[in-house]
Amino acid sequence: MGKPAFEVKTKSTMKPSSVTAVYLLLGASLITAPFAHSQTPQTPAPAASPVNREVVGDAPDDPGPLATDLSPALEPTDIRRAMKKVADWQLRVAEPNFNSQWTFAALYDGLIAASVATKDPRYRQAVVEYATKQQWKLVNDRFPHADDMALGQAYVDLYLADPPAQRDPQRIADTKAILDRLVERPDDPVKDLWWWCDALFMAPPVLTRMSIAAGDPKYRLFMEREWTITTKSLYDPSHHLYFRDARYLTRKEQNGQPIFWSRGNGWVMGALVKVLQTMPTTDPRRPEFVQQFRDMAAEVASIQGKDGLWRSGLLDPDSYPLPEISGSAFFTYAIAYGINEHILEQDKYLPVIERSWAGMLGHIYADGRLGSIQPIDGQPGIFKPSASYVYGVGGFLLAGSELERLSREKRLPSNQGE
Secondary structure, three states, X not given: OXXXXXXXXXXXOOOOOOOOOOOOOOOOOOOOOOOOXXXXXXXXXXXXXXXXXXXXXXXXXXOOOEOOOOOOOOOHHHHHHHHHHHHHHHHHHHHHHOOOOHHHHHHHHHHHHHHHHHOOOHHHHHHHHHXXXXXXXXXXXXXXXXXXXXXXXXXXXXXXXOOHHHOOOHHHHHHHHXXXXXXXXXXXXXXXXXXXXXXXXXXXXXXXXXXXXXXXXXXXHHHHHHHHHHHHHHEXXXXXXXXXXXXXXXXXXXXXXXXXXXHHHHXXXXXXXXXXXXXXXXXOOHHHHXXXXXXXXXXXXXXXXXXXXXXXXXXXXXHOOOEOHHHHHHHHHHHHHHHHOOOOOHHHHHHHHHHHHHHHHOOEEOOOOEOOOOOOOOOOOOOOOOOEXXXXXXXXXXXXXXXXXXXXXXXXXXXXXX
């Protein structure tokens, strides 16, 4: 892939400071036991949803040179520069193909957050224009599938971002109608509603946001009940990680370790951020979510790679030649948020995100392409260095937004705090 465009020369340290609470605007065939895979780029497994794969991303043989104009320093201007480089490229490439599927929903969350961090309204405006074109409606062909509700995060965030007197009910009307139907749905005793761990990113944050928008806790309480069901089915309390779905409860990696997928656990950690952002401090269930967040953060930090990033299969890094940026981005996003909110100890976790941010910047190309992102799948896999997909860029922009907030509000010694 080429040599990274920089080296980390110093390691920042940070003194505690109070943080004002901020509402964020923000292939291969199925693995068998024992796990085996080819050392060539995978052909993603068939999607569980009707995703238009052709517009989600690509992996050219010649993506061009890596960027040489970025610094890994955790200073506001450097973080914004990296965010804008990636966001500008992604907007230029992806905006003509914007759609309402889960893949793009993650990108929209990142674009909204990027506008807040960079003070560049173009990213947010692109999402507003698309939402307006769609009449603020969700895909609703497979109720109650969580993937089809993911776009609701952007809709409700954009609704709540306006002053109360100026909020347009149309922005959340369709999402609310679907969620009203969801919370009345009885549980299926045979199949969990959210039977795959990715679903925790797709639907729960929409529900917690709707409780704020509608002034009704029923959406949040429903989320808490269903989160518990999914956790009982898929969470391994000994490893503090989620299996992607029930197929992987007994399957093993090539080295004999359990299969824990990087992006799947990244989705969950990103979901924990979004849920905690919108869960009242008085909610009696909040301490459980905070503890799970801490447990997962500690586990993720303990298995960080020497390059600052995480492989597609978290417990068998030697089987995967490249780091996986989408999972790494969501881990960075979550840990930076944890520091900002005093949930995680800054002395312990700041070095983790310094390394991961520097590692991710080493996969940005000169034109702004963010590479080393695994294609659509539900398991660990192999891919090209140039592979870039919109959901991974969304995670990167979310990570950058929390790092920018950290660098600005915490007034790191290496910068003036702005």
